[in-house]
Amino acid sequence: MSDTFTPQTCNVALLAGGRSGEREISLASGMGAKKALEEAGFPVTVIDPADKEDLKTLIDGDFDVAFICLHGKYGEDGTMQGMLEIIGLPYIGSNVWGSALAMDKAKAKVFYTQAGIRTPQSVTLCSPDEKSVEDIIEQVGRHCVVKPATEGSALGVFIVEGEEAIADALGKAFAIDDEVLVETYVEGDEYTVAVVGNDEAEALPVIQIVPTNEFYDFESKYAPGGSQHLCPAPLSEDATAAVQRMAVEAHRVLGCRGVSRSDFIMDGKGAFWILETNTIPGMTGTSLLPDAARAAGMDFPALCTKLIELALE
Numbered sequence: 151m152s153d154t155f156t157p158q159t160c161n162v163a164l165l166a167g168g169r170s171g172e173r174e175i176s177l178a179s180g181m182g183a184k185k186a187l188e189e190a191g192f193p194v195t196v197i198d199p200a201d202k203e204d205l206k207t208l209i210d211g212d213f214d215v216a217f218i219c220l221h222g223k224y225g226e227d228g229t230m231q232g233m234l235e236i237i238g239l240p241y242i243g244s245n246v247w248g249s250a251l252a253m254d255k256a257k258a259k260v261f262y263t264q265a266g267i268r269t270p271q272s273v274t275l276c277s278p279d280e281k282s283v284e285d286i287i288e289q290v291g292r293h294c295v296v297k298p299a300t301e302g303s304a305l306g307v308f309i310v311e312g313e314e315a316i317a318d319a320l321g322k323a324f325a326i327d328d329e330v331l332v333e334t335y336v337e338g339d340e341y342t343v344a345v346v347g348n349d350e351a352e353a354l355p356v357i358q359i360v361p362t363n364e365f366y367d368f369e370s371k372y373a374p375g376g377s378q379h380l381c382p383a384p385l386s387e388d389a390t391a392a393v394q395r396m397a398v399e400a401h402r403v404l405g406c407r408g409v410s411r412s413d414f415i416m417d418g419k420g421a422f423w424i425l426e427t428n429t430i431p432g433m434t435g436t437s438l439l440p441d442a443a444r445a446a447g448m449d450f451p452a453l454c455t456k457l458i459e460l461a462l463e
Contacts, residue, residue: 155462157191157455163213163239165230167198170222171326179219179433182440183454186433187217190451192458199230209237215461216241217454219433226430227253227300242457244429248405252427256299256331258404262424265403267396269424272333274299278324283313286332293335296320298327309335338417341383343397344431344442345410346453348460351401353394354442358383379438381445393422400427408460411439 164187166180167173180196187194195211197204199220208216216239220230228250234241244252252258256274263269273289275281286294296319297307306326308319316332323330340361344354360378383390397412404410404427411431414422431439443453 155459157187158193160192160214160458160462161212162187162192162194162215162217162458163208163211164194164196164217164219165199165208165225166196166219167200168220168222168225168230169200170220170224170226172222173200175432175434176219176221176225179221179437182437182450183217183219183433186450186454190455192454199224208239213239215239215458217458218243218430221430221432223253223300226428240461242461243408244404244406244410248407249429252404252406252410252429254300254329255297255426256329258427259331261403262400265399267399267403267424268421270295270333270336272331275320275330275332276328278320283316283320286316287313290332290334292316295333295335296323297331297333298323299329299331300327311335336415336417336423338415338423341385341393341414341416341422342438342442343394343412343414344439345397345401345406345412346408346443346456346460347401348407348463351398351406353397354439355381355445356383356385356390356393357381357438357442357445358385359438377436379441381441389416389420389422396422396424400424408457409439 164180164184166176168176184194184196197208199205216234218241220226226249228246231246231249259269259272271290273286293311295309306323310316310319320330340359342357342359345351358380393414400412401410406429410427410429412427413425416422440450440453
């Protein structure tokens, strides 16, 4: 990054909206980030990749960096990152490989396991009739979680028990995605850890999520009052350090850059289990990443500035 970097001379293309099932959340993230970036002094142009004219503006415009607030497919999965690579525009967050890998929960679990990061037992299905429900139960148990393998924001996630419930959840999940993950249900408290940095990434304070619903679902994530965030989480020093190490290792093993946020369950014995890693964490008023940054003494404008600095390294 140039020593002469100042926000006022760095033109930002803020990408929000897009064509995924998380479009509305992406637009909300975009508005949150736009306000923070402008407070920090950056000139900001909002680009919606669902609009072809906006895409032309992105290609032809005089931008210095892209600030990606696209959640889900076509934004968080390496697709937009590939386009930005082609046009030579630096962008915040992970590269094509890291984005695609983290977005595919089934493949990410392979890397977690190889790195020794504890993750629930699972089976991946590419069609509804690939395995019988009885075979699935034999592998992951009767109490399990069924979810699309490549969607975010807890879209299409079902906690179910028993053959009939599992079969019903599989049908609903396959209506959303062509790859479905079924994993053993781990009962416990939910935590999330954001990591910021490139080669020398560091974990932000741990957040405990206390959802009003059964688990941290779509409504809990985005509805006002949908969940309570306890930050720093009420954990011992040892437990805090352990889950932060796991988050940093997940960031590293998936090839993440800039920022990531990994979600965990702590079971009744105090062991942490990683569920997934997000490479474009939410930037709304109820989002977790800005909360964690504030607990670390970094306000929202400073966080956005830091992400741009990392993008331009």
